[in-house]
Amino acid sequence: MPTPIRIPTNLRKLTADRDTVQAEGGTVGALLDDLDRQFPGIKERLCDEQGRVRRFVGVYLNDEDIRFLGENETPVKPGDELSIVPAIAGG
Amino acid sequence: METSPFFSSLRCRECGRPYPKEAVHICEFDFGPLEAVYDYEAVARVLTRESISARPRTMWRYRELLPIDGEPTVGTQVGFTPLIRSRRLAERLGVSELYIKNDTVNYPTLSFKDRVVSVALSRACELGFQVVACASTGNLANSVAANAAAAGLTSYVLIPADLEQGKVLGSLVYGTHVVGIHGAYDQVNRLCSEIAGKYGWGFVNVNLRPYYAEGSKSMGFEIAEQLGWKLPRHTVVPMASGSLLTKIHKAYGEFAKLGLVDATPATVHGAQAAGCAPISSAMKKGTDLVRPVSKPDTIVKSLAIGTPADGYYAIHAMRETGGFAEDVTDEEVVEGIRLLAETEGIFAETAGGVTVACARKLLEAGRIPRDESMVLCITGHGLKTQEAVAGKCGEPRLINPSLREFDETIGSELGSASA
Numbered sequence: 001m002p003t004p005i006r007i008p009t010n011l012r013k014l015t016a017d018r019d020t021v022q023a024e025g026g027t028v029g030a031l032l033d034d035l036d037r038q039f040p041g042i043k044e045r046l047c048d049e050q051g052r053v054r055r056f057v058g059v060y061l062n063d064e065d066i067r068f069l070g071e072n073e074t075p076v077k078p079g080d081e082l083s084i085v086p087a088i089a090g091g
Numbered sequence: 092m093e094t095s096p097f098f099s100s101l102r103c104r105e106c107g108r109p110y111p112k113e114a115v116h117i118c119e120f121d122f123g124p125l126e127a128v129y130d131y132e133a134v135a136r137v138l139t140r141e142s143i144s145a146r147p148r149t150m151w152r153y154r155e156l157l158p159i160d161g162e163p164t165v166g167t168q169v170g171f172t173p174l175i176r177s178r179r180l181a182e183r184l185g186v187s188e189l190y191i192k193n194d195t196v197n198y199p200t201l202s203f204k205d206r207v208v209s210v211a212l213s214r215a216c217e218l219g220f221q222v223v224a225c226a227s228t229g230n231l232a233n234s235v236a237a238n239a240a241a242a243g244l245t246s247y248v249l250i251p252a253d254l255e256q257g258k259v260l261g262s263l264v265y266g267t268h269v270v271g272i273h274g275a276y277d278q279v280n281r282l283c284s285e286i287a288g289k290y291g292w293g294f295v296n297v298n299l300r301p302y303y304a305e306g307s308k309s310m311g312f313e314i315a316e317q318l319g320w321k322l323p324r325h326t327v328v329p330m331a332s333g334s335l336l337t338k339i340h341k342a343y344g345e346f347a348k349l350g351l352v353d354a355t356p357a358t359v360h361g362a363q364a365a366g367c368a369p370i371s372s373a374m375k376k377g378t379d380l381v382r383p384v385s386k387p388d389t390i391v392k393s394l395a396i397g398t399p400a401d402g403y404y405a406i407h408a409m410r411e412t413g414g415f416a417e418d419v420t421d422e423e424v425v426e427g428i429r430l431l432a433e434t435e436g437i438f439a440e441t442a443g444g445v446t447v448a449c450a451r452k453l454l455e456a457g458r459i460p461r462d463e464s465m466v467l468c469i470t471g472h473g474l475k476t477q478e479a480v481a482g483k484c485g486e487p488r489l490i491n492p493s494l495r496e497f498d499e500t501i502g503s504e505l506g507s508a509s510a
Binding site: 006008009010011013019045054055056057058060063065067068083085086087088089090091 | 105115116117119120121122124226276277278281283284288296297300331332333334382383385396398399401403
């Protein structure tokens with residue numbers, strides 16, 4: 001079952017301006033890999049050379065920052081929703 | 092539209108890619124923050140001690156170093172708050188040269204946030220926004236609401252639902268749209284990032300953040316000018332996102348670069364509340380990897396940001412200048428508020444208590460030598476966070492309007508000398 005992923009404004013050039021897309025995968029990391037298959041180049045915007053989410057990127061599974069869960073290994077269940085949100089905001 | 096000969100563009104702080112001066116705050120490629128770029132040679136030709144001194148006493152006397160194109164239109168009276176040479180607090184802390192930068196009396200909403208908002212909203216007007224908004228722990232909401240009202244802009248302020256009453260009322264009164272979110276500040280912030288992309292509003296600390304953040308530099312400029320055109324050896328700054336600390340550091344550097352002050356060492360130290368100390372914790376561990384705090388637990392709501400946007404840069408500013416970070420308990424915060432009030436007559440909000448209490452710890456630990464000059468940044472007024480000290484400063488003694496009762500309750504304490 002595909003998982004909806006919310007795309008921030010600065011990546012929508014890569015998703016043909018769509019603010020929500022669907023991806024398949026049992027973990028957050030697998031979702032990001034599938035996202036990159038559909039929208040080539042998107043993963044390098046989100047992750048560094050080691051595959052870790054970049055310092056200024058927030059990835060949330062439902063409402064929880066994946067840094068508080070299992071990072072890329074965090075399991076994804078049917079009905080979950082992933083949001084990608086820039087970390088530079090507020091204060 | 093008029094374009095500034097001083098403020099040329101935005102640039103990603105991480106990869107250096109240039110961006111136009113629009114309502115955009117992060118790099119498309121690596122999500123890094125965008126920063127204003129200035130032509131310092133052009134600035135140096137205009138901005139001198141003499142030209143600054145001749146201008147009105149507001150933060151806009153440094154306008155060539157603030158990122159707008161034309162003349163400021165919002166918050167033109169903001170800033171130039173007092174820098175006070177402290178005697179009594181200095182004595183209590185055991186330091187020889189202590190100053191207090193007192194933004195509890197900043198105009199119009201009694202916190203340093205008026206500085207950032209005047210820049211953000213002046214820029215919002217230049218960019219044609221009719222609706223402005225913010226994610227806030229309270230002070231920013233007050234400032235956006237007030238300054239937007241005065242500028243005739245529609246505003247929405249999004250805040251955690253459990254803020255202090257003074258801060259909620261202090262927004263509502265200006266006729267803004269207050270949206271209380273059931274959640275912590277970081278959740279409010281995240282929601283705002285999503286709203287900003289969808290509604291096309293000017294969010295002062297989201298899509299207008301490169302302009303907004305620069306406003307904090309004015310606090311550093313003022314400190315240097317008010318010290319007689321020199322940099323303080325140490326500056327203690329409260330940290331929420333860490334932005335204020337990085338911008339004060341930047342301000343000192345810009346003044347030195349322009350030759351307005353000598354490039355003497357100027358160490359910046361950060362202060363947080365123990366119940367939400369992601370930056371201070373990372374600093375103490377010797378890493379620049381800021382581990383988010385998922386559930387902040389402190390009376391210092393104005394600093395309760397668990398995922399600080401500028402934590403990484405604040406750590407680097409402290410390290411680069413030989414600074415340290417500290418954090419203090421809620422009890423120490425209340426003691427800090429009372430100490431400042433009882434020695435200097437300044438009633439600060441909780442963040443001010445954090446700054447005073449952390450400064451004391453840094454002195455006791457020898458991180459700040461007692462014979463070097465030091466500035467405490469006091470960023471907001473205590474009337475906004477009365478809950479923090481209510482019941483902790485004693486109670487008034489109640490008597491009837493009778494001289495006998497006065498003699499019995501007060502007079503008797505004074506002893507024979509007064510009789």
